[in-house]
Amino acid sequence: MFPEFHSDNLLQKESTILKKMESNKEFIQSLLKKSPISFQNFLKPYQRIQTELGDLVTEVSHINSVKNNDESQTIYSRLLPKLSEYFTDLGQNEEIYAALLNIQKNDQSLNEEQSKVLENEIRDFQLSGVGLNPSTKEELKNIRIQLSDLTNQFSQNVLNATNAFALFLNEEDVKGIPESDKVSAKQEDGTYKFTLHFPSYIAYMTYGENRKIRKELYDAYCTRAPENGALIEKILNLRDKEAKLLGFETYAHLSLATKVANTPEEVITFLDHLAEKAKPIAEKEYAEIKTFAKKMGETQIEPWDLTYYAEKLKKESFSYDEEIYRPFLEKETVIQGTFQFLEQLLGVRFQEVKTNVWEPSVLCYDLVVEGETRSRLYLDLEVRSEKKGGAWMHNWKPHFQDESGKTELPIAFVVASFPKATATQPSLLRPSDVVTLFHELGHALHHLLSKVNEAFVSGVNGVEWDAVEFPSQFLENFVYEPKVLQLFAKHYQTKEPIPNSYIETMVKAKNFMSAMGVVRQIEFAKFDMLVHKEKPTEAKVQEILNQVRKEIAVLVPPSYNKFQNSFTHIFAGGYAAGYYSYKWAELLSANAFYSFVDKGVFDLEHASHFRKTVLEKGGSANAMNLFRDFYGKDPDIQALLRLNGIAA
Incomplete structure (x- = not known):
């Protein structure tokens, strides 16, 4: 039913990928000759061959992440430029684009999932510049080369300035x-x-x-990288040109073409509404820190005092130390308790299976829902020297049905870097490790519970940037629920359950001074959206930031603070006109989370509804529409405030 994962024969895997790219190109040419061309005879097999290539690449990239060595690095580095060239050529292929338009015009038999695949593909081809005249296409290509260079320079300047001090x-x-x-x-x-x-x-x-x-x-x-001020002006100017060449009013509109939010105005209204609710509470928090600092002899608090006095106040308010929780969070007990929780919450059963793994400590489970084996999950949770740090979910295979009607089942990996067990002590986790585990399992369930039959919109595939964190944030919120912690938080030696006072302290610590954190995120997000709605000069960028700070910040920084010159998320990363995504996904997750909490957490009817309307639908429809199908109405900002402990 499921293929085995083999971590050896990297050279053979490389050779298979190179051959697959060539055979895909030939196969696409044969597909283009179909007449009349349809979703069934073109896009079905097209999705299958691209998914097969993706699965092969995932095997190599996964090994490079979890069993990293010279061979894996060399092979993966050799493959990257070839894959980049393959996908660039594909994205510029006028024949494929014409075939997609033909299907859109003439194929009347499409269901909702197929329409979404077609809509996404046409959009992505258009965003890559297909359909433009040759000179415009050339101009777009040059703009993108320049942007790549400028954003890389921006990032390098920040790194150089950081290293120089x-x-x-x-x-x-x-x-x-x-x-x-x-x-x-x-x-x-x-x-x-x-x-x-x-x-x-x-x-x-x-x-x-x-x-x-x-x-x-x-x-x-x-004041790092002051030279980046001039680069920001150039970057914003080029992004504006790129947007206009592609037929968008501004770069902000172009960025939102692949997201849930429809317009920059919609995002700004959301941020302003959130600021209106959070700022008064943030001001109270700030006043509390100032009063505390005064008590300690500091009459005038400055930006460089804020974190220092906030930490002192946190210590005085309640003693919170992650270390005291670790004896209650033994890794094996946490995993089993988490599975028990997910079975109670969502009706998902995890059945351990013995299969080929890349490391003895890796565990493998089949996911069973209502007696049916639906997918497979690999857990690789312990830190190792040859494994990259951090935590992630990597999808290996999506759920889909090929052109012959055969159904493929999804497979995913959840990887983390939790403490290793020693000869004298098992692996003991921190509360933040448990949050990480729940977060990544949220991503995994979104992928593994998919029942979508089209590979390109199945599981996490095709999910909008500002909604992809919704299921993961939803699940991680349960870590702070007493009913959930009581399932697995037991002392590894005495088996005593975690004291309630510990849980209360943990929840308070999570929300300590959270309104100030929220307004800071809003400040960044609104600045990001506003500068991408126009193409401001360097001086105007500063004016926009000053105005946003005046509206939103509770402690306005000194005029020499040039935070924008090191804002790599938006000027050198993937968050341009998208920084709001953090809060947008959190809005959805908070509403979904409280819909469970308010029903006493465990309600299988409600869970089944959530599974069927959100988790099983993957990227097959607009995420906001899926959310409404589940929730029955638009998300309410009150839930987001409640989650951050700042509900009025």
Whole structure:
């Protein structure tokens, strides 16, 4: 029923991928000769061959991530440019585009899933510049080359500026810094090195007692890469040109073409409404920090004092230390308890299977729903030296039906870097590790429970950028529910359940000063959307940021703070006119989450409805429409405020 995963024969896998690319090209040429051309005789087999290629590439990229070595790096690096060339040529293929338009015009037999595949494909071909005249196409190509260069330069300037700065401090200057951070900072000559790299920077800003040094670090951090001001102007100008060549009013409109939100105005209204609710509470939080700082002898609080006094206030308000939770969160018990929770929540049963794995500690499960085996999940959760850090869900195969009517079942990997068990102690997790596990399992369930028959919109495929985090954020919220923690939070030696007071402290710590965090995210998101709605000059970019800060920030930074010059998310990453996505997906997840909590968490009828309207539908329809099918109405901002502990 499921293919086995083999981690050997990388050279053979590379050869298979290269042959597959060539055979795909030939096969597409034969498909283009079909007459009359239809979804069934063109797009069905087209999806299958591209999915087969994707599955083969996933095997190599997965091995490169979990069993990384010189061979995997070399082979993966060799494949990347060839794959890039293959997909670029495909995206510019006028014949395929003409075939898609032909199907759209003449094939009347399409169901909703097939219409979505066709709509997405035509849109993506148009966004790659197909259908434009040769000179416009050439201009678009040049703009994209320039943008690639400028955004890379932007990122490199931030990195260079970050690397160029260091403070060497003596023992007296590192008072208050936790031991683990001091160990990281300690130099051979006995001094302590603090830099603008985030773990180092935030450690001093949070715990460093020397105010003068905090200011020095803050000033250096917020004035990095001043040369990026001119690059921002160029980037925004080129993005505006790119949008107009493709027929969009602004770059913000172009960015939203592949997202749930319809217009920049809709996003700005959402952000303003959220700010209106969160800012008064953020102001109260700020006043609380100021009062606390005054009590400690600081009459005038500045931006470089904020994190420091917030941390002191948090410690005084309630003692929260992740370490005390670890004995109650033994990895094996957590996994089994999580499966028990998911069975109670969604009616999904995990059945362990013995199969070929790339590492002895990897576990494999079949997902069974209502007596039917639906998909397969691999869990690779322990840290290893040859494994990349962090956590992710990687989909290997989607659920789909090929042109002959044969159904393929989905497979996914969930990978994390949890502590390894030792000879004397099992793997003990932190609460943040459990949040990570739930988050990635949310992504996995979105992929694995799909019943969509078209590969390109099945599971996480084809899901809009601003909604892809919805199921993962939804699931991670349950970590803070007492009913859920009680299923698996038991002391690994005594088997005593976690005390309720620990759970209460954990929830309070999660929402400590959260309104200030929310308004900060809104500030970034609104600035991002506004600068992409026009093509401002460097000076105008600053004016827009000043205006947004005036409206939203509770502590307005000094005028020399040029935060925008290091905002790599939007000027060198994938978040241009999309930074709002974090809060947008959280809005959906908060409403869905509370719909369960308000029914007492476990309600199989409600769960079945959620599974069928959201998880099983993947990317087969607009995510907001799927949400409405589940929820019966638009999401309410009140749930998002409640989730952040700031509901009025």
